[in-house]
Amino acid sequence: MTAEFAVELRDVVKKFITPEGNSLNAVDHVTMQIKNGEFFSMLGSSGCGKTTSLRMIAGFEWPTEGEVYIEGKAMGHLPPFQRKVNTVFQSYALFQHLTVFQNIAFGLEMEGADKSEIEKRVKHVLEMVQLTGMERRKPKQLSGGQQQRVAVARALVKVPDVLLLDEPLGALDLKLRKEMQLELKALQQQLGITFVYVTHDQEEAMTMSDRIAVMSKGKVQQMGHPVEIYERPANKFVADFIGESNFLDGKIKSLSKEEAVVFIPAWNTEITGLPVSPGLVNGEEVTVSIRPEKVLISDQTLNQNSFKGKVTNTVYIGTDTHVYTDVMGKRVKVLEQNRISRLDPGSFYTIGQDVNLVMMFENVLVLKKE
């Protein structure tokens, strides 16, 4: 592992021909650098190009343009069996006619490892995924979670430079999925192998990743640490896709190094003290974004960014209460944590109640209009 990056995609394009005969860029000029030992996730909804990108790293697809590098070496049209990466498939793709042992041993046999070494390494990797004693079972005799572990073991036994995981937890129920997320992360840290993980589940990506690439329409929308992506989304798509946001249309009234002042036509008011993000131009139409948990319902006017609203609906979901308010014709969602155990429904907001909403200026983001 001498190369700077475990995986690098340089200006990669993958064109597909749709059944109607049109050409479609499934992956559209994607460049990304994945560091050695990193847990890297590609996050996006179906059709965003994340799986195609992963398949190009694995060698199941070849880029139409651009180049994929693994450990600094250009991959070109190298077939999957000549790349030092291994894949955990969404469907697991366990060989149904082989036992757990034979499934895991398959990759080692292909390397020409001798019998005693195969036995040693299979035993070791089975211990790692806590499946000791299951060697003789067939995949059909295992639960979903166990099959998933076999799929991981089968790929890890090869000691790849990079492990590729294509929505490996998608078929598991929520509780097991959360458990496996932590387990996979622990495994990755213990082994120090680079993981490239594809998922459409933002919480999953947040839980495990060192860095996330948010993808849409074949392009990388933003790449960064989970905190960065949540707190400083690069554009409206990311702000909307990751978590929830209240969006308001506005126009930049004035711009200085320290703050931006944005005029909100719907409220006929100016919001001051907003953080300045690079690339904004004075007078530009923008979208103002604020997360529901960062709006406070308070009697105190903490600064001038406070607004009168009316409660239109409340939804109690146990951990939080979602309060929907109407502020001069615009819906603003507020998320309040239920930090105090209360049973009396009367202690919550009632519909029609007047409330004072406070938006701390450092929590409000100014994004380029799309």
Added chain:
Amino acid sequence: MNPHRRHPFIFSSAILVYIFLYAPIIVLILFSFNASRANITFEGFIPTFSERTVMEGSVVKASPCGPFHWFCELAKDDDVIEAAGNTLTIAFISTLISTIIGTMAALALQRYEFKLKPFSQLSLYIPIVIPEIVMGIGILTLFSQLFGVINNGLGLSGDSRLSMGISTVIVSHIAFSVPFVTLVVQARLQGFDKSYEEAAMDLGANEWTTFRRVTFPMILPGVLSGGLLAFTLSLDDFVITFFTNGPGSTTLPIYVYGLLRRIITPQVNALSTVWILTIFSAVLLLQWVQSREAKH
């Protein structure tokens, strides 16, 4: 009212179906033990064993084989043995080749896109829907024209002239079996996820190893079903064999047909009984293999 109670109509129609399907077979088997040489009425089983066959009119009173008299007669009949040998040779060779070709065709149709794919798919059904007699005449015409051209063109004479025989039967059996094998294997491939092959390659197997270690074992049940279908089709084919056989390539169906034109002795029934039992055990064997496969 018990909703699961058998409806009398459903029950009786099931019984009728079984009678019409199996009664002829049972009668046929029963008559292979008939004491009477004239195979019209059942004169009872042959009662005793003896050194030599004892006949009373057309009724066998005693035989070295006892009730199995007609089976022994069958075994002594060189023509039957030769026909059975031909039938099995043709069935084995044509099954082997048509299963290989049919499986390859199914794989190609599943994984590749090409211009003539819809045509190829459709052309699979043509030999199935076309009347067999039309196909038989077609193949006969093709072979005789082809052989004529080759024989005259190369100036062949005597024994070296190409003529109808066991190889023409094999070729024609392969021709009509391939579509059946392809369709059966295709049905099996419907549920075959290509990620199995990708997983094998991902783990370091090249294309050939992937086929040998993963694809083939996984589609094997389909290939076996297709092969069995081809085997039974070949075993009992009459029409096409009738048009394409020649001297020395008589098969069992052709031979039985020849016997029928003379006299029907219980020997024909004995032959049919052996034949049915053979096919029946082959089917049972396959069922057993497949159920074992499913359990694991």
